Amino acid sequence: MSYELKYRQYSERAILIEWPPVIDENVLHDLLFYKKSIESFYNKLIIEVISGYNSLLINYVFTIEKFYDTVLELKTLYSSNVLPEERKNRLWEIPVCYSPILASDLKMFSKTKSLSIDKVIELHTAPRYTIFFMGFLPGFLYLGGLDSRLHLPRKNTPSLEVKKGSVAIGGNQTGIYPVTSPGGWHIIGMCPLDFFNPNAKEFIVFEPGDIVQFIAIEEFIYNDIRSKSKKADFKLKPIII
Amino acid sequence: MIGKVKILKAGFFTTIQDEGRFGFSKYGVPRSGAMDKLSFEFANSLLGNDKNAACIEWTFQPPVLQFLEHTEIVLTGAEVDAFLNDVKIDMYKKITITKNDILKFSFCRKGVYGYVGIKNGFTTPLVLKSRSFYKSITSCFRLENKTILPYQKSDTQDSPLSNVSVPVLFDNTKELEVYKGPEFDLLSKEQQSFLLNTSFVISNTINRMAIQLEGKLYNDLLSMLTSPVLPGTVQLTPSGTLIVLMRDCQTTGGYPRILQLSEMSINQIAQKRMKDKCRFKLRNYFSFV
Numbered sequence: 001m002s003y004e005l006k007y008r009q010y011s012e013r014a015i016l017i018e019w020p021p022v023i024d025e026n027v028l029h030d031l032l033f034y035k036k037s038i039e040s041f042y043n044k045l046i047i048e049v050i051s052g053y054n055s056l057l058i059n060y061v062f063t064i065e066k067f068y069d070t071v072l073e074l075k076t077l078y079s080s081n082v083l084p085e086e087r088k089n090r091l092w093e094i095p096v097c098y099s100p101i102l103a104s105d106l107k108m109f110s111k112t113k114s115l116s117i118d119k120v121i122e123l124h125t126a127p128r129y130t131i132f133f134m135g136f137l138p139g140f141l142y143l144g145g146l147d148s149r150l151h152l153p154r155k156n157t158p159s160l161e162v163k164k165g166s167v168a169i170g171g172n173q174t175g176i177y178p179v180t181s182p183g184g185w186h187i188i189g190m191c192p193l194d195f196f197n198p199n200a201k202e203f204i205v206f207e208p209g210d211i212v213q214f215i216a217i218e219e220f221i222y223n224d225i226r227s228k229s230k231k232a233d234f235k236l237k238p239i240i241i
Numbered sequence: 242m243i244g245k246v247k248i249l250k251a252g253f254f255t256t257i258q259d260e261g262r263f264g265f266s267k268y269g270v271p272r273s274g275a276m277d278k279l280s281f282e283f284a285n286s287l288l289g290n291d292k293n294a295a296c297i298e299w300t301f302q303p304p305v306l307q308f309l310e311h312t313e314i315v316l317t318g319a320e321v322d323a324f325l326n327d328v329k330i331d332m333y334k335k336i337t338i339t340k341n342d343i344l345k346f347s348f349c350r351k352g353v354y355g356y357v358g359i360k361n362g363f364t365t366p367l368v369l370k371s372r373s374f375y376k377s378i379t380s381c382f383r384l385e386n387k388t389i390l391p392y393q394k395s396d397t398q399d400s401p402l403s404n405v406s407v408p409v410l411f412d413n414t415k416e417l418e419v420y421k422g423p424e425f426d427l428l429s430k431e432q433q434s435f436l437l438n439t440s441f442v443i444s445n446t447i448n449r450m451a452i453q454l455e456g457k458l459y460n461d462l463l464s465m466l467t468s469p470v471l472p473g474t475v476q477l478t479p480s481g482t483l484i485v486l487m488r489d490c491q492t493t494g495g496y497p498r499i500l501q502l503s504e505m506s507i508n509q510i511a512q513k514r515m516k517d518k519c520r521f522k523l524r525n526y527f528s529f530v
Contacts, residue, residue, distance in 0.1 A: 003422070007422070008423060008526070009526035010423065010501060011257065011420065011473060011501050011503070012504055013504070016422070016423055016469070021466055023466065044263075048263060048264045048266055050265060050493070051264045051267065051469070052467055052469050052493055053466040053467060053468070054466055054468075055468050055469060057468075057469035057470075057471070058261075059266070059471070061263060063504075065529055067526070099406075112507070120374075133267075133467075134267065134268050134269040134492075135467065135491060135492045135493030136269060136491055136492075136493060137269055137377075137491075138265075138268060138269045138270045138271075138378060139268060140269050142493075179377035196268075196377075198270075198368050198369055198378045198379075200369060203268075204268050205260045209475065
């Protein structure tokens with residue numbers, strides 16, 4: 001399937017490509033496939049591509065002299081794109097400890113939503129979430145697929161410090177804080193893994209298009225993985241589905 | 242050989258900056274890099290450095306530095322009186338430093354960000370291909386008193402540019418060149434004309450992530466899907482506040498992107514202070530389906 005795309009110059013050094021404004025997995029895979037072909041067509045030293053739900057932003061290190069020619073080049077690239085029929089996905093099973101002791105907002109969340117803590121865990125661990133893109137914080141995953149029964153508007157006053165590893169819900173989204181930062185989402189669990197290691201060779205393991213599923217773990221397992229993860233003894237591996 | 246510079250007083254907010262991180266935005270890693278790239282580039286070019294050599298960037302209040310080895314430096318950016326061992330020295334000119342010299346500044350008269358460039362650049366750790374400080378990326382996110390900064394010493398003597406000085410300090414223009422942002426056309430004619438005909442005042446919310454402007458633009462735009470943003474993107478918040486994203490901004494955002502500052506006007510707005518004024522001057526790009 002091929003979409004009507006909009007091309008516009010975003011800055012002297014950037015071109016924005018837009019798909020219809022929907023959150024949709026077909027759009028995502030079309031967009032990611034185009035992104036890959038752009039990245040392999042140009043040298044990675046001269047471009048970087050940022051993606052959103054329905055757009056790609058191509059950044060060049062130099063000023064774009066001939067916008068029109070560059071867009072024609074890109075359009076040719078898109079029209080020669082043939083999306084493979086069979087797609088293999090990577091599934092990441094991410095351990096989360098849903099304990100009211102570790103997760104400061106879990107009790108309040110379950111009360112506000114009139115759901116038992118067990119029901120919250122059941123609803124949060126059931127879906128297979130799709131990674132749409134990364135943004136907001138280094139290594140923060142934008143996940144699609146949160147059960148509507150768990151939707152809850154963000155806190156009116158954001159917390160000054162949300163700890164690294166916090167698994168949280170804000171509006172219709174869920175995510176994991178990869179670094180400690182201020183944040184307005186409700187913390188319902190803690191993940192013992194380090195997602196973002198700027199000094200490691202493989203500083204982040206996820207890619208947009210990957211699938212994530214949360215696995216509920218007990219507190220002693222959380223502590224065990226956490227100490228192993230600190231010594232780099234625990235490595236998350238994807239399942240190919 | 243490694244040379245050393247000791248921070249005697251760190252100043253208000255002093256960091257190490259280079260051109261920033263390129264190629265990591267898709268992982269949510271901010272670009273970072275010198276707020277006023279033009280002044281930063283001058284420092285390196287006057288020293289004959291690589292254009293990505295790391296400089297000290299100070300904010301409002303300059304640091305006090307002691308050089309533990311012989312070297313050369315250049316001062317650029319925000320306008321300030323500088324003294325080497327209490328003798329006044331020029332900005333935008335290569336200065337020869339001898340062992341144990343102390344660099345001090347008086348208060349900063351104009352602008353916000355000043356640069357201290359050093360021969361061959363500072364060599365604090367490279368993280369994701371850049372030395373630019375950023376909390377959660379680099380282990381140090383601001384320089385503290387008594388920090389020792391390393392740099393690469395060289396034996397080569399004066400470069401040909403040694404006596405060239407640049408008389409132009411940063412540009413204090415009120416007019417900022419902008420382009421239409423992706424959501425500009427969703428604004429009504431009245432909103433567009435207000436945006437382009439109002440003299441906006443810089444608020445007191447200024448940092449490396451963003452500059453907030455005073456005043457409000459009536460906003461009735463619908464919410465949009467989270468999309469990529471860049472330094473220089475002007476966002477319109479639901480309450481009508483205009484936010485100009487700067488070098489340390491996030492890589493994606495959910496507010497309408499109504500304008501995009503040109504590369505040059507990002508440098509210009511970076512040097513503006515609270516209560517300073519600016520006006521957006523629209524230039525056109527192409528866009529087609």
